[in-house]
Every structure is written in C-alpha cells, then in structure tokens.
Amino acid sequence: MSNIRITKQFSFETGHALYGYDGKCRNVHGHSYKLSVTVIGAPIADNTNVKWGMVIDFGDLKKIVKEEIVDVYDHATVFNKNTPHIELANELMQRGHSVILADYQPTSENMVIDFAAKIKARLPENISLHSLKLQETDSSFAEWYAADN
Template sequence: MSKIRITKQFDFETGHALYGYDGKCKNVHGHSYKLSVTVIGSPISDKNNVKYGMVIDFKDLKHIVSSEIVDKFDHATVFNKNTPHIELANELQNRGHNVILVDYQPTSEMMIIDFAEKIKAKLPSNISLHSLKLQETGTSFAEWFASEN
C-alpha cells in the first residue's frame, strides 16, 4: 500500500525570553506561531473501518497536537528554568499566568525538538511523524525531519 503524508496546521500565541542572548530577544516578547505537523502512513484498507481510506483522521491528529502542544503553549510564557527571569516567572505564576519552565533555551529550534518528541510519543504505532515546521514570524521558521534525526 502507498505511503501518504498528511499535514495539519496549528496556530498559537506564545511569549518567551532568550536567556543570555545579545539582542532584543533577551526581553520578554511573543510570537504568533504556526506549526505544521506532517505524519506518514498507509491509508486504512479495511472497508469496514469507519476511517477507511484515511492515514489518520485529521480530528485525531488535531487532538494529539492540541493536547500536547497548542493547549499548553497557547498564551503561555516560556522560560528556560535556569534563567534569571525565574523571579518574574514565579511572580507571573503567582498571579495566575500560564508559565512553562523548560530545560532548554526556548528558541524555535529547541521548541520544535521538544514538540517532535511529544507528538511522536502519542501517535498510533502505524503512523510516523514525518516533519514539523514551526514558523515564528512571517519570514522565519525552523524545520524538523524524521529522516535527519
């Protein structure tokens, strides 16, 4: 059976600050991220299956990515847990803000690696994560490909 790639796109707003960076991005700021998730697999060939002809139901892919990424990162502020911004992070959390502390620099490059691991862990065994594209601005993005990792 043929292998087919399926892609679903997601949008979310996230703030971050880059600890130790030598430019403006050391300050807390945000982006309107666009995440494209591409999986690969064979369409279901069982004519009695309600998902006959699908590699994966877009609804199921949406559920995985939303629960693992979008619902957590949308309107959150992401900080490296070792940042001097930790006092700010704690104050924001104490005031009811959604703050995510990660063990990496929250660049698009590192976020996409984190996202790939989270999505791969939730995909059905017959579906593989093919690639991710995380667009930070209209002209800047990071890409992750399974074939290169």
C-alpha cells in the same frame, strides 16, 4: 498500499525570552506561532473500518497536537528554567499566569525538537511523524525532519 503524507496546521500565541542572548530577544516578547505537523502512513485498507482510506483522522491528529502543544503553549510564557527572569516567572505564576520553565533555551529550534518528541509519543504505531515546521514570524521558521534524526 502506498504511504501518504498528511499535514495539519495549528496556530498559538506564546511569549518567551532568551536567557543570555546578546540581542533584543533577551527581553520578554511574544510570537504568533504556526505549526505544521506532517505524518506519514498507509491509508486504512479495510473497507469495513469507518476511517477507511484515511492515514489518520485529521480530528485524531488535532486532538494529539492540541493536548500536547496548543493547549499548553497558547498564551503561555516560556523561560529557560535557569533564567534570571525566574523572579518574574514566579510572580506571573503566583498571579495565575501560564508559565513554562523549560530545560532548554526556548528558541524555535529547541521548541520544535521538544514538540516532535511529544507528538511522536502519542501517534499510533502504524503512523510516523514525518516533519514539523514551527514558524515564528512570516519569514522565520525551524523545521524538524524524521529523516534527519
């Protein structure tokens, strides 16, 4: 049977600051991110399977992405763990705010690499992650493709 790509889109609000950056994004600010997740696989051929004809149930894909990405990053602030904003990060955490201290600079490029690893680890073995598109603004986005990696 043919391989088919399916895509599910997600959105979440996240704040960040770019440590050491020479522009405005060194300041704490936020984005309304849009994440498109495309997987590839053969539709289930077994007509006795309740998911017959599906590559993966959109609900199953939603559960993975929601647990690994959306629920973690939505309304959180992401800092590089070596940021001089660490005092601010600690203060926010002490006040019950969601803060993520990442091992990387929280650019769209690095975030999409991180998201790809997290999603790939949760997909069934017969389904592959084809691509991710992380849109930071209406005109700016980063894309990850399995074929490039």
